[in-house]
Amino acid sequence: MQIKLFLDSVDATTALAQKLASRLQNGDTILLYGDVGAGKTHFARQIISTRLAVDGINEDIPSPTFTLVQTYETTQGEIWHADLYRLTSIDEIDELGLEDSIGDAICLIEWPEKIQENLAAHALQVHLETCDENTRNVVLEWQHQKWDDMLHDVIKTLENPIDA
Incomplete structure (x- = not known):
């Protein structure tokens, strides 16, 4: 299935990530696609900070560009944020x-195309495309039915989502 959105501001992109974050469960994987600067890290940071805020934690969320993976412990479970841009070999995934x-x-995975064949079939794919500095085209794609109701509920709670 697929939902296409036009988000007319950084706040709209933030709201989408925050609404999604509040509905995620342990075992959910989000694959973040887009060019450099498309907003993948911003999107992941908003999910992470929303989940941490439930525990009263206000933490700086660094990009895992150089460490490849950052993990966060919450009372609701662990969050893994991976940026595979610098991945040089599929063997590094095991490490x-x-x-x-x-x-x-x-799991929030930026640049998942580097390991596409190894990813969960149950993942939500988030494709971000920059229109200008503040606006994004976003395509949400999934195959597993667990995302159906959740994503339709998330979209309904957004202010002024515009089908692209």
């Missing part, structure tokens, strides 16, 4: 332990 976290933790 990161990322595959072990899929299915147990909430």
Whole structure:
């Protein structure tokens, strides 16, 4: 299935990530696609900070560009944020332990095309495309039915979502 949106501001992109974050469960994987600067890290940071805020944690969320993976402990479970842009070999995935976290933790993976064949079939794909500095075209794609009701509920709670 697929939902296409036009988000007319950074706040709208933030709201989408925050609404999604409040409905995620352990074992959910989100694959973040887009060019450099499309907003993948911003989107992931908003999910992470929303989940941490439930525990009263206000933490700086660094980009995992150089570490490849950052993990966060919450009372609701673990969050893994991976940025695979600098991944040079598929063998590095084993070293990161990322595959072990899929299915147990909430996993947010930037540049998933680097390991496409190894990803969970149950993942939500978020494609971000920059229109200008503040606006984005967003395509949400999924195959597993667990995302159906959740995503339609998320979209209904957004202010002024515009079908692209």
